[in-house]
Amino acid sequence: MAATRNKGEEAEVTGQVMSIFFQNPTNFFKIMLLHVDHISVPWTESEIVVTGTFGTVKEDDTLTCIGHLVNHPKYGRQFAADRYEQETPTSKSGLIAYLSDKQFKGIGPKTAERIVDRLGLDAITKIIKDPRSLAGVGLTQKVQDGFVATLKQTYGMERVMLQLNTWGIPSNLASMIYQRYQEETLTKLEEDPYRLVTDVTGVGFRRADEIAQSLQVLATDPRRLRSAISAAFNRLNNDEGAIYTQAPVLLHTAVNVLAQGVLHPTPPMAVLSDVLKDMVRERTVISEDGRLYLATYYEAEWQIASGLKKLHEADIDADWSQKKVHAAVTTVAKKLQVTYDESQVEALTTALTRPVFLLTGGPGTGKTTVIRGLIDAYADLHDVSLDPGDYTDTPFPIQLAAPTGRAAKRMSELTGLPAGTIHRLLGLTGRDPGELFKEPGPISAQLVIIDEMSMVDMFLFRQLIRAITPGIQLVLVGDKDQLPSVGPGQVFADLLASGSLPASYLTKIHRQAAGSSIVQMAHAINDGIIPPDLFNNQADRSFFAVSADQVPAVVGQVVARARDKGFSPLDIQVLAPMYRGPAGVTHLNDVLQEVLNPAAPDNPKEIVVGTTHYRIGDKVLQLVNDPEHNVFNGEIGRVTALTPAKQDTDHRDRLTVAFDETEVTYGRGDFNSITRAYCTTIHKAQGSEFPLVILPVVHEYGRMLERNLLYTAITRAEKLLIMVGEESAVTQAIHRPGARRATTLPQRLQTQFKTVPAQRAAQSAPDVNEAVAAELPEPPLTYQMILQHRIDPMIGMTGITPQDFLNATEDKEG
Numbered sequence: 031m032a033a034t035r036n037k038g039e040e041a042e043v044t045g046q047v048m049s050i051f052f053q054n055p056t057n058f059f060k061i062m063l064l065h066v067d068h069i070s071v072p073w074t075e076s077e078i079v080v081t082g083t084f085g086t087v088k089e090d091d092t093l094t095c096i097g098h099l100v101n102h103p104k105y106g107r108q109f110a111a112d113r114y115e116q117e118t119p120t121s122k123s124g125l126i127a128y129l130s131d132k133q134f135k136g137i138g139p140k141t142a143e144r145i146v147d148r149l150g151l152d153a154i155t156k157i158i159k160d161p162r163s164l165a166g167v168g169l170t171q172k173v174q175d176g177f178v179a180t181l182k183q184t185y186g187m188e189r190v191m192l193q194l195n196t197w198g199i200p201s202n203l204a205s206m207i208y209q210r211y212q213e214e215t216l217t218k219l220e221e222d223p224y225r226l227v228t229d230v231t232g233v234g235f236r237r238a239d240e241i242a243q244s245l246q247v248l249a250t251d252p253r254r255l256r257s258a259i260s261a262a263f264n265r266l267n268n269d270e271g272a273i274y275t276q277a278p279v280l281l282h283t284a285v286n287v288l289a290q291g292v293l294h295p296t297p298p299m300a301v302l303s304d305v306l307k308d309m310v311r312e313r314t315v316i317s318e319d320g321r322l323y324l325a326t327y328y329e330a331e332w333q334i335a336s337g338l339k340k341l342h343e344a345d346i347d348a349d350w351s352q353k354k355v356h357a358a359v360t361t362v363a364k365k366l367q368v369t370y371d372e373s374q375v376e377a378l379t380t381a382l383t384r385p386v387f388l389l390t391g392g393p394g395t396g397k398t399t400v401i402r403g404l405i406d407a408y409a410d411l412h413d414v415s416l417d418p419g420d421y422t423d424t425p426f427p428i429q430l431a432a433p434t435g436r437a438a439k440r441m442s443e444l445t446g447l448p449a450g451t452i453h454r455l456l457g458l459t460g461r462d463p464g465e466l467f468k469e470p471g472p473i474s475a476q477l478v479i480i481d482e483m484s485m486v487d488m489f490l491f492r493q494l495i496r497a498i499t500p501g502i503q504l505v506l507v508g509d510k511d512q513l514p515s516v517g518p519g520q521v522f523a524d525l526l527a528s529g530s531l532p533a534s535y536l537t538k539i540h541r542q543a544a545g546s547s548i549v550q551m552a553h554a555i556n557d558g559i560i561p562p563d564l565f566n567n568q569a570d571r572s573f574f575a576v577s578a579d580q581v582p583a584v585v586g587q588v589v590a591r592a593r594d595k596g597f598s599p600l601d602i603q604v605l606a607p608m609y610r611g612p613a614g615v616t617h618l619n620d621v622l623q624e625v626l627n628p629a630a631p632d633n634p635k636e637i638v639v640g641t642t643h644y645r646i647g648d649k650v651l652q653l654v655n656d657p658e659h660n661v662f663n664g665e666i667g668r669v670t671a672l673t674p675a676k677q678d679t680d681h682r683d684r685l686t687v688a689f690d691e692t693e694v695t696y697g698r699g700d701f702n703s704i705t706r707a708y709c710t711t712i713h714k715a716q717g718s719e720f721p722l723v724i725l726p727v728v729h730e731y732g733r734m735l736e737r738n739l740l741y742t743a744i745t746r747a748e749k750l751l752i753m754v755g756e757e758s759a760v761t762q763a764i765h766r767p768g769a770r771r772a773t774t775l776p777q778r779l780q781t782q783f784k785t786v787p788a789q790r791a792a793q794s795a796p797d798v799n800e801a802v803a804a805e806l807p808e809p810p811l812t813y814q815m816i817l818q819h820r821i822d823p824m825i826g827m828t829g830i831t832p833q834d835f836l837n838a839t840e841d842k843e844g
């Protein structure tokens with residue numbers, strides 16, 4: 031259980047470090063015992079335990095810690111320091127004692143005294159500034175080098191941590207910042223405090239603004255305005271999945287970002303748009319026909335288009351006669367006992383003979399059946415073995431991958447071959463956003479098949495394309511009508527929309543067995559048709575009409591009934607589009623946990639994370655990729671063991687989750703990697719299917735009620751679907767096709783595939799720089815054009831102030 035904080039103002043304690051019980055070398059967290067010289071709150075003992083993030087602190091150092099008294103459930107009252115100040119030795123004897131500390135090898139009290147005699151009380155600053163000031167002290171070069179290095183390291187870090195503390199940065203964040211920039215920290219931040227937003231995870235614009243305030247940066251400083259514009263881009267890229275935006279929208283969003291900062295007043299729009307123009311001129315922002323892109327996004331679209339063109343035009347080892355290909359398809363159909371329909375046959379033959387191929391279709395149209403046939407026919411034509419045992423020294427020639435662990439597992443189950451996540455295929459950890467911007471290593475394969483392509487975002491897809499050497503065949507499979515990726519872009523839909531690559535659309539529904547009414551309904555909804563029996567109960571689906579406030583109770587009852595009928599919690603999946611609200615994921619999880627895994631005398635142990643109580647047996651969802659532990663975003667498991675800190679010898683909370691193939695133990699620092707999973711978002715359920723899906727649909731979900739969301743949700747149901755909620759909310763969703771994301775990948779592909787003659791392009795596809803140059807006029811011209819008429823960000827905005835934007839937003843949202 032976490033320590034509880036005593037309410038009230040900050041407290042301060044000054045004292046000498048008597049002992050350091052614990053220190054974590056990676057994040058500087060320490061637990062120490064201090065002899066109390068002075069304390070600002072009532073305290074009767076002569077010692078106090080202090081916890082927090084500290085730089086190089088050692089026994090006998092004197093510290094002033096600022097923070098709060100807390101009540102630790104097991105260890106009682108202790109002091110949690112948010113920041114601290116360390117007394118530097120100011121007396122001659124103090125300085126000699128400091129310099130003769132054992133951390134400085136080869137410096138004893140005599141030498142230390144000589145140093146202080148020669149250099150005075152500011153000896154440390156002098157030595158750090160210029161090590162040659164030690165000349166004449168009589169140190170050997172080796173001792174001197176070691177001494178200066180240690181001094182720089184310890185004293186330098188100390189200085190940095192103290193300075194960051196005085197800028198109001200809590201110690202744990204200060205240590206992350208120090209780890210990023212090391213001894214250059216202060217210079218870097220003084221140069222531009224806003225670089226933290228991009229460089230250090232967890233620092234947002236507001237925090238950077240606070241530091242900037244300490245550095246006396248002005249509200250109109252261009253560094254600040256640039257950062258706000260970049261943050262506005264990121265917001266639009268992440269919230270709307272957009273690749274580009276228009277100047278008024280961008281500036282509007284940037285004004286909102288600025289308003290959330292601490293520096294005031296918000297600068298005039300003209301100043302902000304001037305900064306945007308500068309960014310365009312310098313090409314950190316690219317302008318094209320009134321669209322604005324962050325350069326990295328613009329480049330990624332071009333790289334995908336040119337990369338695909340290279341793959342599409344490469345020679346592949348598929349010079350078969352039509353007859354031979356048909357024979358292979360016939361053989362495989364016999365073997366798998368399927369009569370492939372016409373589009374399936376076309377899909378198979380194209381996939382076997384073309385370098386890049388796209389396959390899309392709704393549920394039950396036979397995508398998986400085609401993949402299975404493709405693998406067998408490919409193996410037959412190329413005479414390769416499909417027994418993984420035959421590839422102990424060489425890589426398996428067919429690589430199957432999907433964006434989530436669950437989808438990959440399903441792929442493997444349905445094909446009987448190894449399949450993994452795209453992250454694993456590319457050697458990505460999923461934890462470092464920077465890895466998507468490094469050149470990936472090549473994939474070893476002859477044929478790569480990717481399933482659930484609609485979930486793949488632009489940057490992941492670019493890495494995939496970069497990692498596939500021309501000559502490898504690539505087959506991309508998915509349902510283009512499902513929700514687009516969580517990350518920016520809508521790659522799969524765009525690839526199909528471009529018409530540039532060979533593609534097959536499977537439309538015939540083959541899942542005809544009794545109880546296929548879910549699939550039929552899904553197809554109708556996808557076409558924007560309200561099935562006449564939508565709200566009538568069928569063998570495999572039903573609808574409970576209830577008001578929004580009844581949803582949690584009714585969902586709870588339905589789940590209890592399903593459990594009583596023998597469904598395991600892992601087979602029942604409740605889905606909702608958003609976390610907040612009475613019918614949102616968080617509240618439904620509270621309700622469902624009470625139904626399926628309540629606190630009980632025989633299950634008393636709990637770990638509390640925020641407002642969530644975890645117990646043994648809880649169903650949980652992994653939220654991030656963690657290849658190190660072989661567990662991936664979207665996987666569901668159950669808590670099998672749990673040790674609250676007060677019962678643990680190391681005093682740490684620990685929680686173990688069993689997933690299908692692995693068991694992972696989480697410490698408190700990892701708890702944000704999981705969440706309860708009785709109910710999950712529809713986005714997180716993409717790529718997975720469940721025997722029983724329970725789907726609340728209410729107007730409370732607001733703008734999220736769109737056709738592709740409903741379609742994606744109901745297609746998660748393998749056998750049974752129970753919808754609960756408001757009929758009018760369901761029909762509203764069917765009538766609202768999701769908005770197209772702002773992307774230009776189709777145009778890039780069309781440019782790449784149509785304007786450059788095929789033969790020439792195969793030898794040298796233009797690289798992205800050429801492509802960018804071809805699209806953009808030379809810089810002076812661009813700037814002139816922007817200034818004159820092309821994309822004046824102020825178009826139509828004369829006389830409008832930033833405040834008008836804010837009011838407009840409030841009105842819209844209110």
Ligand SMILES: Nc1ncnc2c1ncn2[C@@H]1O[C@H](COP(=O)(O)OP(=O)(O)OP(=O)(O)O)[C@@H](O)[C@H]1O
Binds near residue numbers: 369374391398541
């Ligand atoms: N040509 C066919 N003839 C008979 N049955 C078929 C044919 N194609 C597919 N099927 C059957 O239809 C069902 C659905 O096929 P499959 O699982 O391949 O579709 P899918 O598009 O991958 O569906 P989903 O996206 O829902 O997983 C399966 O039971 C499969 O055996």
